[in-house]
Amino acid sequence: MENEVRILVVDDEERIRRLLKMYLEREGYIIEEAENGEEALDKALQVDYDCILLDLMMPGMDGVEVCEKLREKKATPVIMITAKGEETNRVQGFEVGTDDYVVKPFSPREVVFRVKAVLRRSSPTAFLDIEQGSANxxxxxxxxxxxxxxxxxxxxxxxxxxxxxxxxxxxxxxxxxxxxxxxxxxxxxxxxxxxxxxxxxxxxxxxxxxxxxxxxxxxxxxxxxxxxxxxxxxxxxx
Missing domain, CATH: 1.10.10.10 (Winged helix-like DNA-binding domain superfamily/Winged helix DNA-binding domain)
Structure with missing residues (x-):
């Protein structure tokens, strides 16, 4: 269906991917997974996802590098998943084009909240409630x-x-x-x-x-x- 929301969840820990997938599927989203940066970048360049949940620290290609390379081709919304001690990396993530971040350990409800906010903002009609008269x-x-x-x-x-x-x-x-x-x-x-x-x-x-x-x-x-x-x-x- 055209209105299906497709989200890519990227984390090297299967436990975290499974948790996020469960909560996001409850919202009716279509969830795909990647367990490392290389797989994530390959999928993100081939598929037009509505949002990507991207772990910052992964073996090999980390989240910052994935986001940096993705931004050369696409403007797909990215929410970075970081640990508390990774503040410097988090700022670096924003500099390469991350839209938002979630800090581990996180509440799955917070993740759903942030995903919904990003999806709302990325909708082509998301900003038409800003008063501009009749001109768009x-x-x-x-x-x-x-x-x-x-x-x-x-x-x-x-x-x-x-x-x-x-x-x-x-x-x-x-x-x-x-x-x-x-x-x-x-x-x-x-x-x-x-x-x-x-x-x-x-x-x-x-x-x-x-x-x-x-x-x-x-x-x-x-x-x-x-x-x-x-x-x-x-x-x-x-």
């Missing part, structure tokens, strides 16, 4: 956001963004020149305020700027840092 295309100098097509362009070229990067840009664009604190962005864009790390916002802003900069330095410069406060989408007055 937002046009700024250097950046155009087509909400119906879930597409961002800069100077006529499409900018490939992950669901989280897209939502962050769209949220900033919903109120141009308004400054948002990192705490507010984490609460409103990530849709929770009790699990998050403020550096999550910083790393996503960094990646968003880097991607826009490939097409237009002016577009990248529109994502403005207000020191000591937060971030805003600054629209040129020209």
């Amino acid at each position: 295309v937002i046009v700024f100098p250097h950046i155009t956001i087509d909400q119906d097509a879930h597409r961002v362009t800069s100077h006529g070229e499409e900018v490939s963004l992950t669901p989280k990067e897209y939502e962050l840009l769209l949220y900033l664009a919903s109120s141009p020149n308004k400054v948002y604190s990192r705490e507010q962005l984490l609460k409103d864009v990530w849709q929770y305020e009790f699990f998050g790390d403020l550096r999550t916002v910083d790393t996503h802003i960094k990646r968003l700027r880097e991607k826009l900069n490939k097409f237009s330095t002016e577009a990248a410069d529109m994502i403005s840092t207000v020191w000591g406060v937060g971030y805003k989408l600054e629209v040129p007055t020209e």
